[in-house]
Amino acid sequence: MTPAIELDAVRLRVGTTMVLDELSFGVAAGELLALLGPSGSGKTTAIRAILGFVAPDAGVIRLGGRVASEPRRVVIPPEQRGVGAVFQDLALWPHLTVHGNLAFGLVHLARHERDARIAAVLERVDLTGKARRYPGELSGGERQRVAIARALVLEPRVIALDEPLANLDVILKRELLDLFAALLRERRAAAIYVTHDPQEAEAIADRVAVIDAGRLVQVGTIADLRANPTLPLVDQLLSSPRRARSD
């Protein structure tokens, strides 16, 4: 079966630093892969390459079997990739309402269809009645819900989540993690979830890919990784969430 996302020997250099080094992995439709790694390991750069914001220096990125990026060339521009994203700082447009934030990517739909889709997603994330609010008028948890709703309303084939729950308290994180997991599974989209927290990875992911210095160190279920860590780093990351920091 063709993976929804496939990175094939991707290399990317920023200045003199090799940020991604022969990075290869795939994510199947409906699968949720957690990308786990220490600070500066290349997690966020890998996501930016998948989103089409940077082109690799070598290697290929495929989406649904189609070449999306090839060496030094973004073949499919970001807006045509059908990839939804939730950013670490959420990136909600402050001058647009919740409805405006969700509607921005749906201009191709007729108004009634667009409104219906937005209403359904907002209901699913418990934000019915908040459509006319601005991001600045929402609580932290509500903003997180808007961010995931904005990604889901596009009905993307692939969703990338770049540490979406960083800096949240434990209770809110748990609540949102459950919501995210349920939403991603019911949508059957391929998802990449960047985190430095093994507990988050364990709670949400089918498989975990550990990367360090831009290289894939190990991939498997969290139980496999715990049982057979190939490097001390994997053991460290999985046993001590506080020792690893975000990119």
Next chain:
Amino acid sequence: MNVGRRWQEPVALGVCAAVLLGCAAAPFVALIGEGQHADAYALLSAGSTWSLLARSLAIAGAVTSLAVVIGVPLGVLLGRSDVGARRLALFVHVFPMFLPPFLLALGWFHVLGQSGALGTRATAGVLFAPAGLVVVLALAFAPIVSSLTLLGLDAIDPSLIDAARLVARPPRVIARILVPIAWPAIVLAALVVFALAFSELGVPMFLRVRVYPAAVFARLGGVDYAPGEAFALVLPQLAVGALILGLERRVMRRRSLTVLGLRREQPAFALGRWWPVATILCWAIALLGLVPIAALAARASWRELGPWIGSSVGNTLIDGALAATVIAACGIVVGRGLARGQLAARALDALALLAFVAPSAVLGAGLIAVWNRPETQVVYATSAIVVVGYVARYAILGTRPIAIALARSTVALEDAAANVGAGYFRRLVRIVIPIHARTVVAAWLLALVFCLRDLETTVLYYPPGGETLLVQIFGLEANGKPSVIAGLAMLHVAITAGVVALGLVLLRGRTRAP
């Protein structure tokens, strides 16, 4: 801990407050005082006064509109697209902003005036008319709009753009996300341009277009000398200045320090098939700004300049450097206070902004009212009055950039120093200034450049023998030899270019600000 040094901060703020109140607030207060015994208020009931005011407001509005129409697209294209050689194009476009509009008008005269390089009776007719004035000023001020638009775009969190790029093509991202978020910076630019256009004296007088500030000038330094009438005439201008200040406060509210970003490299949008058109357009507008400078250079006679270069060059540089130093020093103290949300600093910032946006004739008339008395001749009859005027008018150029830089860095840096016992002055000298040295230097240079380009205030009260280069050129314009005037203008351009080049050298490299 630094409990014993708590007096330091109030003292520093108090000294700066004394300087700014003495320079910038006293003139406004004095004007109100002058009004008590001025019997010139009959002038304000004359219909001709109000029609002249309306005409000036209309011209300033037209200049602002055209400058925004030119400046915003150029700011977006040069700031966020892959236009060919965009850094060079940006420099070429922005450079004329540092020159006095009067010099640019002089250059346009050598292009479009009847005896100009491309001049005919028709082009001269257009140039020496309100339409010519609007175009000349709009081209002079458009770089201000471009620059502030660009800085507004720089303040936008890149992830907001990434999020939009996932679902929309670049033109829609620019129109629906970038420009609306940068809107407060664009409004700020429009207000600044409006204030400058409404204050402008040199260009309308040169192009023989009647405007309100010229009426004030005529009563202070011209043939219709009547200071009482001048004080009465500036009152409506003061109201316009207060209105602009009110608009700025309303638009910015508490966001003023986060509206503008510090220049940093941002990813550029690929223009695709529009690249050639956009590149040609950007470069055409940028080069258009250099046309009057090229015309001045062509007309200038360097050999004849010798006898004409007197003390005005030294006056220009010394007065400007002194004022810029005071402005930067106050900027550090007030800007820091502003970034920390101190009420006193906010009040001083509002005063500095009022002095900047208020028509220069208001400030000039007020300074005359304050300082032109027997006991203050030590200031009024010397170059000190020029420095006082510069500090009053351009203090905002010190406080705002420094406040923006400090607001964007963490308070913890100072807290950590305070925690180990560093008092206010030590924190300022050892922590704040070294970390933000580039911003302080930039503020000093910006203030210096604006002092160099000042004509509107200086011309009202420059002391005997204390004229600046620009005042000298303005004085010679009516009867002087064109080649000499063009030569002196090019000397001014060269001095400004030198200061800008110094800035580029000093501001090179990476900032230490986190």
